[in-house]
Amino acid sequence: MRQTDRSRQLFETARRLIPGGVNSPVRAFGAVGGQPVFIQRGEGAYLYDVDGNQYIDYVLSWGPLILGHADPSVTEALAQAAAAGTSYGAPSELEIELARMIMEFMPGIEMIRFVNSGTEATMSALRLARAFTGRTQIVKFDGCYHGHADMLLVKAGSGVATLGLPDSPGVPPGAVRDTLVAGYNNLESVQKLFQAQSEQIAAVIVEPVAGNMGVVAPVSGFLEGLRELTAREGALLIFDEVMTGFRVAPGGAQGLYNVTPDLTTLGKVIGGGLPVGAYGGKVEIMGMVAPAGPMYQAGTLSGNxxxxxxxxxxxxxxxxxxxxxxMEADLITLTEGLGALARERGIPLQLAQVGTMFCAFFAEELPLDWEGVKTCDTERFASYFREMLSHGIYLAPSQFEAGFISAAHRDREVQATLQAARGALESIKNSAA
Ligand SMILES: Cc1ncc(COP(=O)(O)O)c(C=O)c1O
Structure with a gap:
């Protein structure tokens, strides 16, 4: 058993100073029991805690660190940039450079605005969709998470589901009155909403690969159907690619599935581990954003x-x-290996993988929506999580979260992970017997 005394002490102190001891809920390990480990540093594929334990990290700061921790090209450039000042409150050429790079990968984005988080990006994109269409209602999907803005805290997947809170107190009923909820991978449920609310729906916002209820890929025709339907109905289609952008493929899910939304929201990887979000899309829509147009949106540190x-x-x-x-080849080796280990032991485990994102569902069938995800055996997941952690593998502490691989993970790390999984799954099998 690993020593975690220092982490325990820090958690006790943190709980007195910070709600639940953490600054984002799922970090608290609430869904899997046990206590969080406090991290001292990260390097490549590895995290090191304050008690000196080493972990192979599949959380990667919840997605952003696609090059791994402390990639030298990033840290060296950051040191130089910091020496030139940490914030200007005025434009810099760096903003143009990053904007151009993003557009090179995602040609559907013709104009972009940088913000500081994914939450800000989705909030702003929805305000823009409402401003552009002159309509008020929005459609989201059960199990999709788009950040913690009031209007989006309905059926919001992972973090909220993990805490067992269907909604959050403090969200006034008025804030979600115009939020309609459809079933993921269920085009018919969206059609029905449009039939009932014709000409009132401003936008459909979707995670084009859902990453906040594990990893759930779109079924064939789902994204294409949303594209067609929204275009016909005069509503905007927003792909929330905060997680999938630069994760499922270089051009995000819109590149992978060849469906171009009207607006895209980004975050995570485009900030390389620093706080960044962005929203962008067609010029005719983005031209409404202040100061080019009348839709107000601003930020002290935006474009930092x-x-x-x-x-x-x-x-x-x-x-x-x-x-x-x-990265993809290594991740396939990992997911196929995990699947084989579970099968050999008669444990129902479904592996989902899209690009550099993955999830191991303790379920009889691969989930296609939130209803399917809810059938997972979360107790088994919790045992698996704790066993893996004790063998030095740091997974997301919830069955409903995506896992990530980085360019710093190599075959050595994948094989070590499979070795740990062999022990973890064996112990699950024995405890069930
Ligand atoms: C798809 C998606 N949208 C939006 C957000 C919110 O981003 P942030 O946590 O940066 O506010 C997240 C966060 O995980 C996300 O996964």
């Missing part, structure tokens, strides 16, 4: 030079096709 620098250095490396091929 350090954040832009980390994003630029990260995206530069992602131009290399070979990196993508290697």
């Amino acid at each position: 030079p350090l954040a832009m620098t980390a994003g630029i250095q990260t995206l530069k490396q992602l131009r290399d096709e070979a990196i993508w091929q290697r």
